[in-house]
Structure formats: structure tokens, C-alpha cells
Amino acid sequence: MTLSELTEAPTAASIFTxxxxxYMFTPEAVSDEELARxxxxxxFTPTALNSQPLRITFVRTEAAKARLLPLLAETNRAKSxxxxxxxxxxxxTDFHEHLPVISPQMEGARERFAxxxxxxxxxxxxxxxxxxxxFILAVRASGLDAGPMGGINAAAIDAEFFADxxxxxxxxxxxxxxxxxxxxxRNPRLGFEQAVTLA
Numbered sequence: 001m002t003l004s005e006l007t008e009a010p011t012a013a014s015i016f017t018x019x020x021x022x023y024m025f026t027p028e029a030v031s032d033e034e035l036a037r038x039x040x041x042x043x044f045t046p047t048a049l050n051s052q053p054l055r056i057t058f059v060r061t062e063a064a065k066a067r068l069l070p071l072l073a074e075t076n077r078a079k080s081x082x083x084x085x086x087x088x089x090x091x092x093t094d095f096h097e098h099l100p101v102i103s104p105q106m107e108g109a110r111e112r113f114a115x116x117x118x119x120x121x122x123x124x125x126x127x128x129x130x131x132x133x134x135f136i137l138a139v140r141a142s143g144l145d146a147g148p149m150g151g152i153n154a155a156a157i158d159a160e161f162f163a164d165x166x167x168x169x170x171x172x173x174x175x176x177x178x179x180x181x182x183x184x185x186r187n188p189r190l191g192f193e194q195a196v197t198l199a
Contacts (some may be wrong), residue, residue, distance in 0.1 A: 010141035021080050022145035022174060024182035029173055030084045030144060031061075038138045038175075040168055045134030049156055050103045053095035054125040055167050056129035057088040059176075063182075067160055073151030074174070083147065088157060089129035089135065093121050094166035100184035125170065145182075147174035 019193040035058050043052065059068050068086060069077045080086045096113035103109055113120050120169040132148070149172050 005180050009036070010143075014143075015137050017138045018176070019140045019145070020148040020183035020186065022083075022176070022178040022182050023180040023184070024081045024160045025084065025145070025147075025176035026176065026179050028084065028177045034142055034144065034175075035085065035175075037142045038144075041138035042131065042135040043143055045131045047130060049099065049106055049109060049122060051095045051099070051123065052102060053092045054128045054135065055092050056091045056135070057090070057161060059086040059088060060084065067173075068157070071153045071156045071160060072149070076149050077151065078173050079147055080172065082176075082179070084176040087134050087173040087175055087192040088161060088169055089128065089147070089171045089173060090158075090169045091121075091124040092167055093117070093124045095124050095127075096120060105115060115184040121168075125168070128170065132173075136173060139173065144175055145178040148172075149174065158186070 039056065042054075047052075047053070053169065059065055065081065065086065068081060068088070072080055096110050099106065099109045099113070114122075136146045136148055150170075152169065152172055154169040156195070157172075
């Protein structure tokens with residue numbers, strides 16, 4: 001998939017103003033090619049040191065969903081059950097192992113982080129959250145709808161899906177095609193004058 005193929009169709013409206021958080025989905029499937037396109041776009045989200053700590057697990061099978069749904073808040077289970085795909089977003093606290101390849105200009109960066117687990121955990125979480133925003137926009141840019149959710153038992157998801165790994169769950173995102181009644185009316189946004197200061 002070329003860069004031009006990745007970026008040819010989306011508009012600002014389809015990514016920002018026309019898109020809504022999805023709560024219910026149609027049964028229409030999401031293909032492996034669509035999931036690959038989401039990642040190929042999302043990976044360009046800027047991160048400190050180009051650290052790229054976000055790790056994504058696409059939950060698609062009924063067996064995998066059966067493991068995940070009980071670990072979501074009860075009010076969120078029907079939303080994820082209706083989605084063809086649920087993405088578990090996790091931060092890789094061992095992201096530093098990849099720095100020699102993805103950030104080759106930063107000599108010694110891997111070694112500096114190797115002995116500081118606390119610093120790695122903070123950096124992984126902060127930058128994975130940054131990538132999560134890019135991930136949601138990539139879902140929309142791929143012609144799909146996203147329903148990000150924080151009502152989860154992150155520790156239980158880690159134990160179920162990422163035991164004995166450095167991955168730490170922080171969000172799930174339901175992905176598919178939004179149902180006709182699958183979104184709430186748009187809530188107000190703060191205006192420029194309320195949110196922006198010109199200094």
C-alpha cells in the first residue's frame with residue numbers, strides 16, 4: 001500500500017466535523033486490509049524520540065470477544081458486542097528496545113532507558129495516548145467509525161491478553177460501520193474565544 005493510496009480519499013469533514021463517536025454498529029464486516037490501512041496511517045502520529053509505544057490488538061473472533069467483554073464496564077459490553085472489531089490499545093513499556101532502529105540518530109537512548117523502568121512507563125503511557133488520538137482519526141480516515149471507551153478493567157485485560165509482557169492496556173476502541181441509531185446528537189464544543197489564548 002503506497003502513501004498516496006493511504007491518503008487519497010479522506011476530507012477534514014469526514015475525519016472531524018461529520019464523524020461522531022459510535023455506540024452501536026451494523027453487522028458489516030471490517031476486512032484485514034482495512035485494519036492494515038488504519039495502522040499504516042496511525043503509525044505516522046508524532047511521538048517523543050519517535051518511540052511509537054502504542055500496541056494494538058484487534059479482537060475479531062467470537063472466542064476473543066468472549067474473553068474481553070466481561071472485562072468491560074457492564075454499560076459498555078453491548079457497544080463492543082455490536083462492533084465487528086474491538087481494538088485493545090496498550091502501551092509497550094519496553095519501547096526502548098526498538099530505539100536503535102526507529103530513532104538511530106539518538107545514540108545510547110536504549111541504554112539510558114534500560115535502567116529506568118519508571119521513566120519508561122511514563123513515556124510509554126504519554127506517547128501511547130498521543131498515538132491513540134491519531135489511531136481514532138485513522139479509523140475515520142479509512143471510512144470506518146470509532147467508539148473509544150475508557151470504561152474497562154485494564155489490569156484484568158492485561159492479565160487475560162498480555163500476561164508476562166510489558167504491555168499495559170489503557171483504552172479500547174470499537175470499530176465498524178455506525179448503525180442508523182448508533183450515535184447521540186452532537187454535543188456543544190468550546191469556541192475559539194473560550195479555549196484559545198493569543199500571546
